Amino acid sequence: MHINWRTRVQLPNYGRDQLNAIFLHHLSEATDDDLLAAYLHHTEGQIALDCAVMAEDLNGRFCDEVEHLDKLVAPKSSPFTAAYLSAAEDLDNTLKQACRTTKDVSRKAADIWKKLSERTRDDLACRYRQADETHPDRSAVGLLGPLRNETAKAERDVQNALHRHRNEMHRLATLEGEMAAFLASDDSFSLEEVHAMTPYEFEHMVATLARRDGLHVVRASGGSRDLGADVIAVTAGDLRVVFQCKHRYAGAGKVGSRDVQTLNGTARPEHQADIVVAVTNGTFTKPAIDFARAHDIQLLDRMDLRRWATWGDPLLSVLGLNDAPPLAARDSGPSYVHAG
Template sequence: MHINWRTTVELPDYGNDHLCELFQRHLSEATDDDLLAAYLHWTEGRIALDCLGMADELTARFQSETESLNRLRIPLGSPYVGAYQSAKEDLRHAIDKALSTTETAFQKARATWVSLCAQTRHDLAGRYQHADETHPDRSAVALIGQLGEQNAGAERAVQNALARHRDEMHRLAILEEELATFLASDGSFSLQDVDTMNAYEFEHMVAALARRDGLNVLRSGGGSRDLGADVIAVTAGDLRVVFQCKHRHAGVGKVGSRDMQTLNGTARPEHQADIVIAVTNGTFTKPASDFARSHTIHLLGRTDLRSWATWGEHLLSVLGLTDAPLTTTAATPDCGPPYVQAS
């Protein structure tokens, strides 16, 4: 028995002489193996409790992050709704995955702690004399190390996800600021302003938007003999674009299939169009949409008009014809911010 009796650790005074005598007797009878086993057992329990506490703390923290995320509101009417939603779902997925890890770790650490408590009633020295490392008692404690690594990994994953989310929110905040500047410029036309235009003004706005996007406008307004081509322009890639403009008062009203049939009969045969577009501040009927789809006529209705006229998305991007021009090519420096598609 090797006990340093000059230790600063004092034997507890239990206020009972008989109990004190029992403690001293058991201490005097304890072997080195007994004392080491007791210390190892206590240490394993301490580590198990630490793992349990870490899992519990992380679970509470992750749940708090989830609550904060649920309170995060996506700006209404923003062109970046898809980007906001994607960032939110990515962070939610990372937190949910980490929560699953820490909740499982908590349950397993607790089960290990209970198992260690039960072992206290048995021969501790004999427990640590097992040479087989796969013994259930030993493998249960070894699991604590794995759980600790899993907890730490979950914490790192959430921290990285939060950093990515912060970076994305910062990026979107800059884009929102640039968009606000663009909305106040002459390059942006609100749907409210568009709705108050007459047909002539609407055609000239479409021509102005085409110029903003770098197209060479050959005709900026139609007439009684326009043969269905109100605006004609040429892209940088020498593609001829023919627009038929259908303005609807206050944005109310639909464009029907007869207009599509007329446009289809003249745009290519008469105007040699490579790209045919029907644009309105209203909407299109289903027969008109079906006809346009089957005859490769691009429809630019109220929703797409907002992306093009108000938010500054390039015409070809709105039409889904190219991924390249995601910024407006403006005649003046303040006529177009970088545009990020909603999804």
């Protein structure tokens, strides 16, 4: 046996010569295999313990991130609300999966350390001479590598998710600045402004919005002989759009099926409409919605009107008739704000 007695490691002192003598006797009988096995056993236990502690530490950090995310709220009634919620959901799912992974890794690594601790009284040299990899101790320790890989992957996943979330918040913050400028311009009409309009002003606003979208307005307002067409415009692709405008005081009223039926009877036969739109600052009754769906009539209620008039989404995009992305999907919008 090779022991460097001049090592700086201090041998245990039990306070009684007899106990010290017993310890030195056992040490003198230890073989190279005994000492190496004891060192290997200690090292494996330390690796298992380090793995458990690392996973537990990451679990705490990930859970803190979940709590922080829960305290952030998306703006309500905003063109960016859906984008905020989607970004939060992506990060939340990744964080919670990472929490589950690290908790499981910490538990398994701690269990391995416990089993190793219980084997300290066994013949360690015999254990490490065994070539049988199916031995319970060997198979358990063999899990430490995969467990460490799981922890590392969970950490990478979280870092990537946090990076995506930060980028999305930056994009939305940029869009929010652009939106603020647009809302302050003459191109934007708030629902409050719309509700305060007269029916005549409402029709002219619809014509103004059509022009803003690049449509050529043929008729800007209806009259007693308009045959159900208040505003008529033509798209850049030569599609003829016929609007019937139904203003409701304070946005509280509903448009019934009779008005939609009247529009259906004249828009295409009399005005050669390619796209028929009934627009209101109120809402539509269910019979009106059912009739419009059956006769290919587009209904634009106050929620859609907010997207078109207030937020600036193009008409055809609001109606779902082309592939133009809504404002919140363009290249930039808001960041989360702390609740309370």
